[in-house]
Amino acid sequence: MTLRHWPPLLRALLAQGLAFLGLLACLRLGLRFTPLVWVLLQATLAVFLSRGLGLEVRWILIQAAFPFLVWMFWNAPLPAWFYLAGFLLLALVFGGGFRTRVPLYLASRDACDQLAALLPEGPVRFVDLGCGLGGPVSRLARARPDGHFLGVEASLLSWLVAWLRCLPLPNASVRLGSLWRVNLSEVDVAYAFLSPVPMPALWAKVQREMRPGSRFVSHTFGLPDPPPARTIPVRGRPGARLLVWEVGPEADGYQPSR
Ligand SMILES: C[S@@+](CC[C@H](N)C(=O)[O-])C[C@H]1O[C@@H](n2cnc3c(N)ncnc32)[C@H](O)[C@@H]1O
Structure with a gap:
């Protein structure tokens, strides 16, 4: 099975992970970025890699937004349980469709x-x-x-x-x-x-x-x-x-x- 046949979520995580490792390698080489530049580079690299991994447009958009969301929440003064509650809510609404790869949207x-x-x-x-x-x-x-x-x-x-x-x-x-x-x-x-x-x-x-x-x-x-x-x-x-x-x-x- 080639990488392009992996489930989209795994390909998305792989793209973000590779982008992150690439930026860490740049740090080791002595390059320094402000947080905003880091996030911009992370999003750009992740989008580029996601395209290479054959992800659809909606996933590319998620990949572009993801580093900004992480940065935003990283700095937000939110209690730890907030993230756990958000994760549980998503799992309770979307968890059943995860393996079938079906989200929730409703018939008119x-x-x-x-x-x-x-x-x-x-x-x-x-x-x-x-x-x-x-x-x-x-x-x-x-x-x-x-x-x-x-x-x-x-x-x-x-x-x-x-x-x-x-x-x-x-x-x-x-x-x-x-x-x-x-x-x-x-x-x-x-x-x-x-x-x-x-x-x-x-x-x-x-x-x-x-x-x-x-x-x-x-x-x-x-x-x-x-x-x-x-x-x-x-x-x-x-x-x-x-x-x-x-x-x-x-x-x-x-x-x-x-
Ligand atoms: C697009 S929604 C459709 C909802 C409703 N049938 C309608 O027409 O408004 C699809 C639903 O299928 C559920 N689903 C996905 N995979 C499933 C599975 N293997 N067994 C049961 N439900 C599943 C999802 O959790 C989601 O709620």
């Missing part, structure tokens, strides 16, 4: 409405794989009292919010755990709003487990192949859309919508 109201229109008639069973704060699950459960709506979430704090939100709804439940452990043969519609990274593995799971006649909907993130049967633009962030695949009786588990 319009996306939920369009999703509701994709539910078949009758007592539908629906799952939101990585349900975040439970917005789609609770909205759909209210819109369709005849269905059952399950959310699965791996981040503790997000799960707690979603669970509390769905507590008053008799036809909604929220489970703490991994989406990879959900048996998709038990649902009529599976929905996910993740990231490009887990999509190929999720599609393989859909093909293995979902029954003919069921439906898989992905918010925004698609697959190189097969193309979705339908693409429905939704209001919200730029490029937001629902991609719909119908699971058919064919061997590859996919057929276009009629």
Whole structure:
């Protein structure tokens, strides 16, 4: 595995670490920098190395800002527990998506409405794989009292919010755990709003487990192949859309919508 195939977080840390070691080497050679110049050089070197390591634009921006943030907090008169609390909060909200490389961002109201229109008639069973704060699950459960709506979430704090939100709804439940452990043969519609990274593995799971006649909907993130049967633009962030695949009786588990 080459360096470019390492997870982005490790590549980002490597770039910052190498930049730091480079500046330490300059100190050993007798060069002296003011703190501001040090931070500027650290950010510039880290950005340069990050580009070489193939990091995406958003990571490059984080790499540029990181040394300034460290400098700012280094000088701030904050108690030690503040940093621990910040770390714990981030871990509780984003920790569950760390391995799948999926952050928390939320589907818009319009996306939920369009999703509701994709539910078949009758007592539908629906799952939101990585349900975040439970917005789609609770909205759909209210819109369709005849269905059952399950959310699965791996981040503790997000799960707690979603669970509390769905507590008053008799036809909604929220489970703490991994989406990879959900048996998709038990649902009529599976929905996910993740990231490009887990999509190929999720599609393989859909093909293995979902029954003919069921439906898989992905918010925004698609697959190189097969193309979705339908693409429905939704209001919200730029490029937001629902991609719909119908699971058919064919061997590859996919057929276009009629
Ligand atoms: C982009 S948010 C989508 C939230 C919600 N489904 C929506 O449409 O508004 C993705 C969520 O998936 C969760 N997640 C990531 N990997 C997961 C996994 N392996 N198992 C369960 N949840 C996961 C993240 O913690 C995050 O809350």
